[in-house]
Amino acid sequence: MPIAQMKTNFKFGSDAARTDFLDEAASELSVILRKPLPAIMVMLDDCSMYMNKSEDTVFFAEFRYILPQECADCKSEFLKELADRMLALIQKHTHVDPYRIYMQFTEMTREGAWRYTG
Template identity: 25%
Template sequence: MPLIHLNTNVVLDAAQEIEIAEHVSKLAAKLLRKPEQWVMAHVATRQSMIFAGSDMPCAFVECKSIGMRDPDIPLLADALCTLLHQHLQLDPARIYIEFTSAQAHQWGWNGGTF
C-alpha cells in the first residue's frame, strides 16, 4: 500500500538505485507501520530537474499510503530527508516531499482494491 516515488537528478548506477530503493522501502514500512511486503519504492535518477533556478542535486519525493496519519508526516519528512542526505548527499533544503493519504477503495491491487 505505501508507495514512495523518488525522483532526483543525482546520477546513480542500477545497483545504487536498488540500494536506495531498499532503504526507502524499509524506512516507509517502519514509520508507516505497514508490512514491507506491501511497500513499493520507485527510484528514478538522472532526471532533468531545476529547483530554485539551479540544476544542483535535488529531489522530489511522493509518499502515498492508505490511512496515513497526520502525526506521521513530520517524522517521515525528517527521516526521508536524513536518508537522502546520508546516501545521496542531498541538501534537505533541495528536497520537496508530497504526502498523500488514500482511502482503501482508491488503491488497486491484484485486480481489485483494498
C-alpha cells in the first residue's frame, strides 16, 4: 500500500480545506504510482515544528511506494516527477517556502508491501 505520511505546523483555514488537500494528495499519488485510489493511504499530522530558530510554516512528508514496473528503467525520472508534483501540491495548499519542505522517499519491495485485493 502506498503511504504518504505528512507533518506540518500549517493551520488549514477549515476542515474542508484540509480535506481538499488530503483528497488531492491521494488522487495525485494514485495517478503517479499507478495504483487504484482505494489502495492509497495519506496521513496528515498537525504538530509543533521548529526550524532555524523559527516556527514559520514547515512541512515534512514521507512517501512509501512500490516503483511501477513500467518505471523500472527510469527510476530517477519517476522520482523527479513524484517530488515535483508533490512539492507543487504542498505549495498550492500551504504556500510554504519550498526551502522549508522536506520530502523522503522510501521504495518498498512488492513482497514486503501490503497488497490491494479489491
